[in-house]
Amino acid sequence: MDKDFLNKLLATFTAETKERLAAISTGLVELEQSASPEREMELVEALFRETHSLKGAARSVNSAPIETVGHAMENLLSAMKRREIKQVPELFDLLHTSVDTIGALLPSLEAGPSPGEKERLRELVLRLHQAQRGTFSPPSLPPHPAPRAEQEESPHGGKAAAAHTVRISAGKLDTLLHQTEGMLTAKLAAAQRVEELRALRKDIATWEKEWKKALPALRRMRRQLKTETAGESPAGENDAPIRKLLDFLDWNYALTREGGYRMSRLTKGAEQDLLHLGDMVANLLEDVREALMLPFSSLLAILPKLVRDLSRDLGKETELLIEGESIEIDRRVLEEMKDPLVHLVRNCIDHGIESPGERERQGKPQRGKITVTVSLVESNRVEVVISDDGGGIDTGRLREAAAKLGLATPEGPDQAGEQDPISLIFASGISTSPIIDDISGRGLGLAIVREKVERLGGAIAVETEKGRGTAFRITLPLTLSTFRGVLVQAAGRLFVLPTTDVERVARKERTAFATVENRETIELDGRTLSYVRLDDVLELPRDERADNGKDHLSFFVLPTGQGGIAFGVDQVAGEQEVMIKGLGPQLRRVRNIAGATVLGSGKVVPILNSSDLVKSAVRLAATGGSSSHPAVVEESPSRAILVVEDSITARTLLKNILESAGYRVKTAVDGVDALTLLGTEDFDMVVSDVDMPRMNGFELTGRIRASRNLTDLPVVLVTSLDSREDRERGVDAGANAYIVKSSFDQSNLLDAVRRLI
Template sequence: MNPEQLRDASMLELFALEADSQAEVLNAGVLALERDPVAADHLEACMRAAHSLKGAARIVGLDGGVRVAHVMEDCLVAAQRGGLLLSAAHIDALLQGTDLLQRIGHPPGGKLDWSETDGREEIDAFVAHMAAVLDDTAAAPVPRVRAPAAGGVQAPAGPVSESDPATTPAILPASVQPRASAHDGAAGADQPEPAGTSAPTAARPHATPRDDAAFSGESDGTQERMLRVNADRLDRVLTMASEAMVETHWLHPFGVALQQTRRQQMRAMQAIDGMQALLSSPEASVARMGAALAEVRRMLGDASDQLSQRADELDQYDHRASRLSRRLYDTALSCRMRPLSDGITGYARMVRDLGRALGKSVHLELSGEHTQVDRDILDQLDAPLAHLLRNAVDHGIESPAVRRAAGKPEEGRISLHARHNAGRLVIEIFDDGAGVDFDALRATIVRRGLAQPDTAARLSQAEMLEFLLLPGFSLRETVSEVSGRGVGLDAVHDMVRGVRGNLRVTQQPGSGMHFHLELPLTLSIVRALLVEVAGEAYAFPLGHVLRAASVRRDDIEQIESQQHFRHDGRPVGLVSAAQLLQRPERAHDDAAMPVVVLGEHDRVYGVAVDRLLGERTLVVQPLAPALGKIKDIAAGSLTDDGTPVLIFDVEDMLRSVEKLVADGRLSRVRQVGPETAQLRRKRVLVVDDSLTVRELERKLLAGRGYDVAVAVDGMDGWNVLRAEQFDLVITDVDMPRMDGIELVGRIRSEPGLQQLPVMIVSYKDREQDRERGLQAGADYYLAKGSFHDAALLDAVQDLIGEARA
């Protein structure tokens, strides 16, 4: 390499990007050629990738890269022309060349001249070996490249027959390592003990963040986070940003119109003052008084019409702005999303190489690789998925001889399927191996003292599979470079739980293991159940909520100094959210109290709250690092109306409950008797998709002393009604998901809600609209066009009386 051609690292960075991109094409294409050596499309794709890398290396001045890419291109062109049928030796050499090109692009320690100094011997050995393979004179084993410092999978020692593809020595990628991860020490395949000998590593072909920092001259702590954004998505964001800017221009003329209305009202007030002066004048006459009164009425009528028009315009603007902001947020959020293929690149190569290192022939089938996943989720999935795949190769797939004896194809198959389901990411990994020997698993459970023999004998298969997720648990008696330490599946389980997901392990009789991972699509937003505790709003992530229920006071039992209620036929402990949060507890003066049921398996508790506020989609905002870890709290957020919300850390909360129970410090949930309940405030539920109208009605009613809850649409209102008790429902008609007429119909068809008063407040003030609402079962119909404070409050008082019973 001519140093003059590389005056800084920028040119090498360009080549590294090119090498990473083309390596993906080469790895996928060469693995496909291993299964079908004459596939013309894959031969063409691989040849073009090698040719592109040769040209890029020549431009940058990397002579070593030119030589490696050139001999690879010779091999592929010969196969294209029919003069060469690719064998296992050719495939191994092509894969090794791909790794070597990436190593040239990401030289160890960031040494720009690595390919001409430390790496020259390695490059010369590869070129010579490739030439020997092409001349069909290769007699020596494939030269091994030096391994990185991290341990990995070591190929079997000793001579192996090259005629059997399943036992051919694996040429494992050694130029790169898996990406850095919080789980590197535990979630990957069990790491070997440090040894003096180097070992090739079956790893994903990605440059490490440390290497990237070396090229850019930045340390790990100061490296700027980069994000690739699809150009079409960026265009949509810019388009919506321009729409938002245009929408803001509407506010100025609207403000001018409001000023005009205000001046009209001032003139009406002046006219009233004049009429009052006229009344005190001795020259007052009925005719003059009538004319003055008519003028005042006209002015007030004009002002009322203008205010109604302004209110309509403001509500329309609210709808437009809300819709635009939601579209803008959704599109901006999609910029964080990446296809799953970005995170699983190289898995097929890893499975193939590891299988060959263990004397097995294994093929990985991928589907759903274009499924969109949040970048942070994708980063955290790297180590767990890699471990599950390595585990399937090592533990699941049998040797070719065993598979032949069992009547199976010699080549084992591992499948990774990804899809979206009900707003969640579902990833399934299964293999066609022998699966777990349950007799051996039961014996291991007993030997490790995890269960008594009689208890272990009664365990079901599903219960025994749960033991595989325990820390330090392994079925292997000896430790190898791949497994035996038992530090893998528990780390996978911890990662899944850490992102509010769940992991299930199953096995069908006579088939391999099946891992089912269900994860959130993104960590940036969360669907949550909002509750009120001690006058403050909190949120339970729905992924941890088993049920939101209303528990009657008579159904609460005292068992072993703790309150319980029945859920799904079994007693569930009742705890107070106020005690967990160390907040003052409000006495529950209703016949029933709202309870959120949390947990899984035997760790199920009911958390009593003051009110259920309904489901919301919240944007997760991390708490300031200076605060440290706050007990029972994971993050914060804001609701649509700007109310701050703390999001519970449910796992932490369950641990807090268990500690209170163990210490005997769990207090009773406060309740009051029926005589005190008579003094309670009456509750009103306001259901309206307009934030303006919703807040106006809430403030009016709260100011009069009513206890007011709000819902953002008919479906949200229906969910709140089924969980809490109210004395009155005020609803709009036109709303998304469920309109007001359907909501009224559901209320009237529900036995426990048939007597609940319902008021409709709508802009539709035609007689047929009024009749339609009353026919649906509404008790009162108020038109927003003639809406004023007194009309609403008078109607509420007519229906349910004063705020306090």
């Protein structure tokens, strides 16, 4: 067989087998939980057919190991159809092990199994044959490693897929989408040209109007010249320049009128072209997006087996219910949401669902329930709710864990100015688990979940009731890259916010604004909202001229759990479709900024992060935010900081941030270089990475603490290592602050620096 053809055939077989394994795994979980004999037989029949087809496909590509396991599974399922064996947990464990084994064999189809794998396969087939006789023996060899998670996912929508389909690389579709989205910039540029043509046509109309006002005077002048010429006045010889000027004005008028007619036709043609281009771009974008849309079932297919296996490991009984899995969403959103969703479901089992004995004592069914519900909440947003009927979140233990990190007081939620204790669950480092294991206890999971959700332009909230359960509500955009945006101006600069995040935009008289307890407020629709200036929140110098003489002030409202916050702006410039562009890895996480876009004029405009804006506004109000941003406090020139970082990009970024704040900065490429500089120059602080060649940040910190001259020198570690063990190692080494790059915010760094020196 031709090698190229064989490779294509193996690729097709691999994709098909992944789909069949996903269907078999889902069917086994449902069969194990089924209480209806009729449904049980339907599922067994479906599993038998899937296994039979898998065996035949394996034979066609000469994959004897997969064919052998598939044939043994087919015989076992045939015995189940004839009701010759009982459906006991050991039977399902064996079938799931067989599915995992076949999945793990897929990457080595050409090379074949290793000697160790062959021995495991022989034992697995023997156990499958024994199970046909009702005998179940534990494996004598370690089980075959389970396939990677991405191998467990179905590559597309399964049963809902169209009958006539073509397999195409997702990377090619992504490239096609990016190129198609680039046409949006051309559409915006065309719209800008149309506006310029309209403005030019308006100017010509204004010119023509003014010309008509001057026309009677010109006619009188021409008649006067004719009269003087007819009377052969001596002055007539000197009138030649005036006649030339009048002739030129007549010619200019005729030419300009003709230009006005041509400009009108050109403008109408451009408007028609823009209309057609807009429709074409919109339709093309919609078609390509639909090609990249996948049903939630392609993501949720991994959950039934996850719930089953984890429940058995923890000695719990759990039922998983999924609703709305047919709703389609951007594949890129699904990819980003895989880990957060898995983490939340694991949390439900580990922290939420009680043991069967405990549930029975509480009068609950022994089997706990986890529900994943997907629903459309708007035309372009979707809500995912992950809920359980377990014991709920223990707010007392949560507050104790937060108090240890200085995020709350142990007295209770009545302390003035404290946040809702439930919201503390998303703080980094907080965990109510008594131990650290491979499932929980590190206190980083939910913080990462919220960060990923907000990075996608979504939001997450939690609801809990003691003894009744917990629910996490996640709202997500249906698609990425393009959206409708509100264009606002503040401090003389333009910004864009997603239209879906904005509750409303409005203008109010100055008399509608009031100051309550040193905080500005505004009355709107019977509600009293907090009012802040957008330029203050973004720490930009306010343009006082923008407000002078205005009887009305413009603002937009972002909703919050407590009602909403009004953000004052110079003006609301309009609404348009925009395409989001990332800021690059150097600016991956900038507070209040989600990305950037290019307007039709070619101007680059920042896209604001609505979630960050609300947090910044709350922080500004808590510190008694001023009506105008204060001038930057100049640091003493004697404050010198040594930045130790092996990456030139990160080193440059840190250096620029600190120098912009007024500090003198020198850099070193690793710990050895840093110690050399510390021995020859005086510094007030060291800001260091951890993972570096020759001497890492932990070792450098230890050497600084061991030095008689440097022992009191503040050290801040800025690193991508975010595990609790790494944090504890940094503290043990003597670091004064530990900042994780994944949640890096320049204000966090500057706050730490100002506190320590």
